[in-house]
Amino acid sequence: MKANLLSSLILCSVLAAPLSAQAEDGGMTEAGRQIFNHNCTACHSLEPSKNTFGPSLIGVVERKAASMPRFAYSEAMKASGLTWTEDNLRKWISDNEALVPGTRMRHVSITDQAEQDYLISFLRSLK
Ligand code: HEC
DSSP states (O other), X not given: OHHHHXXXXXXXXXXXXXXXXXXXXXXXXXXXXXXXXHHTTTTOOXXXXXXXXXXXXXXXXXXXXXXXXXXXXXXXXXXXXXXXXXXHHHHHHHOHHXXXXXXXXXXXXXXXHHHHHHHHHHHHHOO
């Protein structure tokens, strides 16, 4: 109990540290986490291999599209033949319906290059 309290205090002070004090990558990943929380967590769980309304995104970078077992992907996604390279992820989050017409995922539009960088950095950290 005491140890738990202590570790959460330590965690809090780590999270409260200004972004500039963190390593560049850590800062980007953290910014990406916030964008993810804001735009994606409603449908994508961060628990490994747990599908909610959307498929789990753990390990999504370089994964083949529509490859999570037990998730009911749209026919469009299954037929897309895509691999989630950084380039395709960029296209997906800037306009998913243009990349895969007929997808079941609600339209998202993150077109700001820096926001895309942060989000992709965060997705890469999901292992
Ligand atoms: C309203 C719910 C919803 C939101 C919000 C949402 N998604 Fe999705 N996402 C889905 C669904 C449903 C699918 C499956 C689409 C299909 O089969 O056509 C999906 C599929 C994906 C895939 C393909 C995964 C695979 O296994 O092939 C990626 C990558 C993805 N989403 C990323 C994101 C990101 C990043 C965000 C936030 C910017 C986001 N999604 C927001 C519901 C959502």
